[in-house]
Amino acid sequence: MRIRRRPAAPSLRLLPAALALVLGPAFAAPPAPLSMDTDQAFDSASVAPFAGAYPDVYARLEQRREQDLAHLQRWLRQPSVSAQNRGIGEMAELLRSDLQALGFRDTAVVPTAGHPGVYGYYDAGAEHTLIVYMMYDVQPVEPSGWKVDAFAGELVDEPGLGRVLMARGATNQKGPQRAFLNALDAIVRARGKPPLNLIVLAEGEEELGSPHYPQIVARYEQRLRRADGVFFPMSTQDRDGQASMFLGVKGILYMELEAKGNPVSGGPQRSEVHGSLAAKLDSPSWRLVQALATLTTPDGEIAVPGYRDAIRKPSAEEQRLFNGLVLGRKADEAKQLAAVGAARWKNGRRLRDAAAAEVFDTTLNIDGLVAGYTGEGVKTILPHRALAKVDSRLVPDQTPEQALALIRKHLDANGFNDIEVRRLSGYPPAQTSIEAPLSRAVLSVYRKYGQTPPVAPRIGGSAPYYVFTQTLGLPMLAGGLGHGAGAHAPNEYTVIDPAPGSKVAGLVETEKFYVDLLYAFAQALQQPQR
């Protein structure tokens, strides 16, 4: 793939430390492991568009557009709120029976210690196999403020967008997933079978952090290992029609740090007490505050010794991808800040350094704090416990175990062995190369549809894709055309018929992308890797 050089720009990371001090926090240096050594930049425009065309399959999609839309609506009208255990069993069976109807030979609802998974194997007699990851659960309807019944599957005309399907799950993730199955249906109707064997492996707990997905994977592990890649149907176009790609996700360590009254460091153990007793009793709240304060510097930079030691230097591929990514983002820095409601990047870093941290650096974030009285006005108590919810995003080669051990060690070294640290969740990061056949296939299909997607080597968010990349050793990618929004908010939607002039793909074009992708991946697997 073509590499372009990014324009030379003086890097403040190269300034003498003294000058950086003079400049102050307006230009804070990034943490040490993020130093990079190439200016080469990846450009997705250099990739040749996929040349395949399947007019007989496309024709089926055009003919069946109403039936296919009705499939999406049928899925959206079945509530499946994992957090509230609402409609979960029904949705799992609906997905399984749809797979059966589509010609999947083996299908099963897969019991777990939590909500069940769904398995389906489509035997196309092909040499290669694609695993399709799906999630059949959705967020709760809350927060309220919906224009329509969140489970009515209604079509709504939205100015500037076109005709959208507005329902919980419309874009996250039922819409894209059923669109993918519509594409498969059209292939089967037109050509008898898809060019690859398919394994659908779905879970009903994605919105809960996928606690039991490893159990589902374990059940089929031998068969899954023989597959060639994992794909997650996802609408990636923004409102303006720009699609994007990402090749990796961060891992996470999610902890609760709790200080409680105890025999060693004191404080009330049974219940809150009157606030005046602070004169003679120890305070778990102050203990928590003091313990937390040792974890960062006054300006919020991680202060746990060795916390970044496991972070490997960005690879040459990652650097090229990142350089390409930042080139595309320079123009709209103000817009990016406005989108998150902030006036500056962390500690005044430049856009490039902030973006580098998002891709390559770990974090230590307070998600929540709670102790004692949190209502309006005056109430004087000395709380007997104080809790912080803290997460850390992990990049290669960090692991949740090692990160947790470093935090524990640091707290102990500072005399805070009375602070309980509970791991609520944890998994490592996941990564796929841009050189993998799956990546090349997805990108070439984007190119066919006129897209030059920015390709992030990694997003700042976390997902347990390590089960694919690490447990199964497979490339894993999410992608697709289409635009939706409101995933965890009211009025979630996915565009069905875009407004005139829009660059957003409608339902049929989104389905065509998935048709092409199956053929493109089958072709890419035939070619030698570059």
Next chain:
Amino acid sequence: MRIRRRPAAPSLRLLPAALALVLGPAFAAPPAPLSMDTDQAFDSASVAPFAGAYPDVYARLEQRREQDLAHLQRWLRQPSVSAQNRGIGEMAELLRSDLQALGFRDTAVVPTAGHPGVYGYYDAGAEHTLIVYMMYDVQPVEPSGWKVDAFAGELVDEPGLGRVLMARGATNQKGPQRAFLNALDAIVRARGKPPLNLIVLAEGEEELGSPHYPQIVARYEQRLRRADGVFFPMSTQDRDGQASMFLGVKGILYMELEAKGNPVSGGPQRSEVHGSLAAKLDSPSWRLVQALATLTTPDGEIAVPGYRDAIRKPSAEEQRLFNGLVLGRKADEAKQLAAVGAARWKNGRRLRDAAAAEVFDTTLNIDGLVAGYTGEGVKTILPHRALAKVDSRLVPDQTPEQALALIRKHLDANGFNDIEVRRLSGYPPAQTSIEAPLSRAVLSVYRKYGQTPPVAPRIGGSAPYYVFTQTLGLPMLAGGLGHGAGAHAPNEYTVIDPAPGSKVAGLVETEKFYVDLLYAFAQALQQPQR
């Protein structure tokens, strides 16, 4: 009054600093201003019992016990929850009309910017005047768990206690206050008038922190200034029948410290954002934690420079009172710790030092902490604001203004000028001398009823009694026999007929105490102060 010497005990405060370090936090030294220089101890047994007796008045109380109990029930059946504005107007009028019926010449419901006050003036044609402070509001019924309707005014047999009146306000504070008025009623019925003029000055916002009581005082300030003291009817006997006295209260400064996303120190300003953005955005939660951490040492001792500078050394009287108080408490240290659910005093201090802090030292207490997600399980957000509710108890000569200024200055000096500090409430401490005629009168009446109450120069709690001691320049005391509990909890009660063998005063004996007190105070005002 007789002074006794407390037994000599080696004071760890006198140990060399190096040895204290070796001993470590198991015996932390008290803050510097608390050093004392006398071993003399006040003994309330040295005070002569009040010699007065009013059998004609007592007889009325015995005769009218059912009607008088019915008065308490009538008050308790009228809800008056200030926090919920429930029954406030009705209770204010009920109190006013009761005062009128009792012979108060002038009565008024007093409008304020909040709930109204109630004023009543009883002109006995006497030389001296006693102000009776009352609060007619009660706490909400919550938390639930009541055995009876909280506003039914029911009599309940409680094993070990006897027959109790169980209702919200039974002991805090309607029961004792109406018992006081029953005592006045008996005096008027038997003797035509009380030995003192009386001013009842009540508020309906005590449970809200008395925000508008100064307005009520201001309205009658000239008349109030000419009074001789202020009395607050209060059942002070514990379950075993031991009464207690206190001569002062701490002041308070109640603050909210808030960190919010802002243009200078960054962070999301509009709403929480995704937790993964911690890689590139500043965190108001970390700012708050770091700012709070500068206010104390790692083990929770106040670290604000100069914060104790305004604290005056305990006076000789305060020291004698304190020494007497501690003598009486030595035996049951384990019980005291158990009562608050703690295994040790603050930083391992000895009982005496912990008790000294409760009486003489200021505090800095976290009442509440809140930021972001505080529910169960995993949710990853970067909150755009974080809030701490902090109170500081103030002792002479601290003021809320000075304390707040020191905290602000310290935050600014440490670079935390982005932390907003809001004062929600603040008032100075209040103090009455044991030598005041009111104190001598109350103590002598306790002695008449066989009590040798421990006398605290000050309690650890706060009340805005400065309006009496400072604004009006009057002695102020709370006191009385009787036992009740559950003031801010379910099943609040006051004992009406104690169980056989109990040392707790029943309703009639409690009323006799108030009869005696009025005469004792009138007498004490005739005697020269010692």
